[in-house]
Amino acid sequence: MHKKIALAAAITALAFGSAASQAASYPDKAITLIIGFAPGGPTDAIGRVLFKKVSEELNVPVVIENRPGAGGNIGAQDLLRAKPDGYTLMYGTSSITTAPALFGRDDLNPKTAFVAAGCSVAVPLILLTSEKTMKISDAAAFYKAVQDHPEKYFMGSSGNGSIDHLVAMDIAGKLDLKFQHVPYKGNGPALTDLAAGNTNFMYSGSFNSAMPFIQGGQVKPLAVTSGKRSAILPNVPTLSESVPGLKGFDGGTWQVLLAPKGTAPEKLEKLNQALQAAMKDPEVLKSLRFQGAEVMDKNPRQCQEFIDSEYDRWSATIKRLGLKTG
Numbered sequence: 604m605h606k607k608i609a610l611a612a613a614i615t616a617l618a619f620g621s622a623a624s625q626a627a628s629y630p631d632k633a634i635t636l637i638i639g640f641a642p643g644g645p646t647d648a649i650g651r652v653l654f655k656k657v658s659e660e661l662n663v664p665v666v667i668e669n670r671p672g673a674g675g676n677i678g679a680q681d682l683l684r685a686k687p688d689g690y691t692l693m694y695g696t697s698s699i700t701t702a703p704a705l706f707g708r709d710d711l712n713p714k715t716a717f718v719a720a721g722c723s724v725a726v727p728l729i730l731l732t733s734e735k736t737m738k739i740s741d742a743a744a745f746y747k748a749v750q751d752h753p754e755k756y757f758m759g760s761s762g763n764g765s766i767d768h769l770v771a772m773d774i775a776g777k778l779d780l781k782f783q784h785v786p787y788k789g790n791g792p793a794l795t796d797l798a799a800g801n802t803n804f805m806y807s808g809s810f811n812s813a814m815p816f817i818q819g820g821q822v823k824p825l826a827v828t829s830g831k832r833s834a835i836l837p838n839v840p841t842l843s844e845s846v847p848g849l850k851g852f853d854g855g856t857w858q859v860l861l862a863p864k865g866t867a868p869e870k871l872e873k874l875n876q877a878l879q880a881a882m883k884d885p886e887v888l889k890s891l892r893f894q895g896a897e898v899m900d901k902n903p904r905q906c907q908e909f910i911d912s913e914y915d916r917w918s919a920t921i922k923r924l925g926l927k928t929g
Contacts, residue, residue: 633665648811673706676703682862683710697856701921705921717862721906722901729806731804732745736803741840760805762786767806
């Protein structure tokens, strides 16, 4: 009996020792990074800049694989099936908290399916109005105009259930706004039609796409949806500071590094350390801020709590609006 107990203890110690050894040597080969969107989009653009530096920090290649479709769910589904060994990760965006409810994919609930390795950046939305159809100088006056004449106003968005659509409807609920929603197939077409005067306003999540229209005087930025002002648009106020009914409002898109559930905490910590170090690099910071991205400054536990709260927030909004896709 004593020999059996001793043997079991030895096997257990060997297993723990092996796991500890693997974590200590991690990573020792290339990491696959899934991005659930097409090349060239905002998530892909930021991800490529950021993980080039993360690769240097970890001293292994980080191979990016774009797996677009179903609002990011195709990439999330592939991560769900991956081994929790730290060698298949996903660079996800706020869609991980919206797409599961929109497509009826409870298995992709980020609270239970994945674990956060680290938060990277947040990108606010910009409330834009068309200079061809409106001459309003501030957000409070704009919302008052919409309240007074709801039949006159048309809002463009990146599509039904997109984060800009959901943020718009969240704000509409708080301010009792009504307007016509015009969903497009992406931010680019919505911006082009706004500049042309075919719609009146939108909430754009792409600074790169919006800035030429802003600088050209075709659209006017009235506010950003983040809790603090954007470094790239320092003279544009937040909704929180400019609209009394939106005090404390904070909403927009953001990006995080995810791993399969069950990935060793030691590996997650190494990934987070590399991610945070990469975001301190001056050239990386310059590129991120050019795209309107701000470092989130959250540890892995805070990051997971943030993802969980955003999932609850947007799932409730999607249910309230009766939105479904797929």
